[in-house]
Amino acid sequence: xxxxxxxxxxxxxxxxxxxxxxxxxxxxxxxxxxxxxxxxxxxxxxxxxxxxxxxxxxxxxxxxxxxxxxxxxxxxxxxxxxxxxxxxxxxxxxxxxxxxxxxxxxxxxxxxxxxxxxxxxxxxxxxxxxxxxxxxxxxxxxxxxxxxxxxxxxxxxxxxxxxxxxxxxxxxxxxxxxxxxxxxxxxxxxxxxxxxxxxxxxxxxxxxxxxxxxxxxxxxxxxxxxxxxxxxxxxxxxxxxxxxxxxxxxxxxxxxxxxxxxxxxxxxxxxxxxxxxxxxxxxxxxxxxxxxxxxxxxxxxxxxxxxxxxxxxxxxxxxxxxxxxxxxxxxxxxxxxxxxxxxxxxxx
Amino acid sequence: xxxxxxxxxxxxxxxxxxxxxxxxxxxxxxxxxxxxxxxxxxxxxxxxxxxxxxxxxxxxxxx
Numbered sequence: 001x002x003x004x005x006x007x008x009x010x011x012x013x014x015x016x017x018x019x020x021x022x023x024x025x026x027x028x029x030x031x032x033x034x035x036x037x038x039x040x041x042x043x044x045x046x047x048x049x050x051x052x053x054x055x056x057x058x059x060x061x062x063x064x065x066x067x068x069x070x071x072x073x074x075x076x077x078x079x080x081x082x083x084x085x086x087x088x089x090x091x092x093x094x095x096x097x098x099x100x101x102x103x104x105x106x107x108x109x110x111x112x113x114x115x116x117x118x119x120x121x122x123x124x125x126x127x128x129x130x131x132x133x134x135x136x137x138x139x140x141x142x143x144x145x146x147x148x149x150x151x152x153x154x155x156x157x158x159x160x161x162x163x164x165x166x167x168x169x170x171x172x173x174x175x176x177x178x179x180x181x182x183x184x185x186x187x188x189x190x191x192x193x194x195x196x197x198x199x200x201x202x203x204x205x206x207x208x209x210x211x212x213x214x215x216x217x218x219x220x221x222x223x224x225x226x227x228x229x230x231x232x233x234x235x236x237x238x239x240x241x242x243x244x245x246x247x248x249x250x251x252x253x254x255x256x257x258x259x260x261x262x263x264x265x266x267x268x269x270x271x272x273x274x275x276x277x278x279x280x281x282x283x284x285x286x287x288x289x290x291x292x293x294x295x296x297x298x299x300x301x302x303x304x305x306x307x308x309x310x311x312x313x314x315x316x317x318x319x320x321x322x323x324x325x326x327x328x329x330x331x332x333x334x335x336x337x338x339x340x341x342x343x344x345x346x347x348x
Numbered sequence: 349x350x351x352x353x354x355x356x357x358x359x360x361x362x363x364x365x366x367x368x369x370x371x372x373x374x375x376x377x378x379x380x381x382x383x384x385x386x387x388x389x390x391x392x393x394x395x396x397x398x399x400x401x402x403x404x405x406x407x408x409x410x411x
Contacts, residue, residue, distance in 0.1 A: 214360045215360040215361075215362060217362040217363075217403045217404060217405065218362070219402065220399060220400045220401050220402050220403075221399050221400050224396055224399070224400055229396075229399075235373070277370050277371045278371045279371070280371070281371045281372040281375065281377050282371060282372065284377070285375060287374065287375065287388065288372040288373070288374050288375030288377075288384075288388070289372070289373060289374060290374075291374045291388050291391075291392050293385065293388070294374075294385065294388050294389045294392045295392060297389070298389075298392070298393075298396070303393075303396070304396065321359075342399045344349060344392070344395050344396075344399075345349065345361075346349045346350070346367070346373055346374060347349070347350040347351075347355075347356075347373070348351070348370050348371065348373055
């Protein structure tokens with residue numbers, strides 16, 4: 001008997017309409033709709049799309065949890081063995097919806113799921129660690145390539161076969177590092193890679209580095225004597241006891257702390273939450289990481305307008321770039337709202 | 349303000365002040381308390397100078 005599959009798509013791929021129909025509420029249709037037709041061909045007689053869940057992109061974005069729960073419910077009702085969502089290519093809301101429903105169904109029902117997204121779709125960074133995501137092109141022109149990959153990855157999971165390395169399966173990396181055995185030791189592999197690089201020949205890295213971005217420089221502060229300066233740190237300085245439980249590595253949050261009237265960060269009043277470096281010196285005198293004492297002096301002398309009465313802190317140790325970026329955006333917003341002109345960011 | 353300048357360069361920071369050491373970027377426990385605070389002040393003043401200086405790309409303020 002064929003495996004039963006439920007398929008999630010948005011209003012556009014269902015043929016309901018574009019942006020003007022992005023608010024449409026969910027509906028479930030039996031059988032295939034839109035790209036489900038091509039998936040049906042790729043799945044062959046091993047699996048059958050029994051129902052299609054359709055939801056407008058804005059409706060999903062505004063009701064993420066409720067719609068995810070409805071998809072879980074539909075999967076239950078149709079006794080689905082698996083879920084396919086998308087492909088969503090580089091459509092941000094749709095991609096986030098596809099990845100979200102995959103994660104929700106996987107968590108609730110523990111059945112195979114898969115979606116297909118463009119590498120930079122925001123859904124990727126949100127869910128890449130939880131669900132398999134086929135790497136798709138940035139537009140629907142990539143449908144022809146994404147569909148067979150989706151079918152293959154789903155059938156493999158349904159049959160209980162292990163998925164191979166991301167590059168072999170056409171999947172985006174989950175970021176898992178696995179021990180491998182090689183004939184050649186690491187030093188030899190590294191040197192032969194370097195020689196290839198020097199010759200300009202292609203080579204495949206064993207551990208891809210994340211891509212870093214560039215920032216347009218801001219104009220300088222015109223008059224430091226009237227400027228409000230804030231302190232932000234990735235060195236983990238927090239009030240003693242670490243009230244917000246910022247993790248010693250792979251931080252999941254940042255803290256915001258009032259230092260009104262504080263002229264010096266004293267041992268026993270403040271500490272570092274940071275792992276990975278010897279905390280002795282930072283705990284003895286937290287000003288060694290967050291220079292509140294000096295900035296208070298400069299404030300008193302009139303060299304700066306004022307020290308912003310709130311500082312922000314997180315831990316840099318092993319924290320994901322995407323996470324750090326989201327902290328930065330939120331901290332930046334709060335500093336801007338508080339009319340801070342410049343920030344000194346200290347790191348350990 | 350950071351000790352590992354290449355990391356700050358890799359993430360796109362534009363005004364960079366190199367600091368003392370990872371566990372005590374703005375201090376040096378081997379100095380007397382007065383000398384240590386003077387060192388910290390010198391570094392913070394350099395950061396303020398960096399913030400007051402126009403830059404058109406990534407700039408390391410060594411002095």
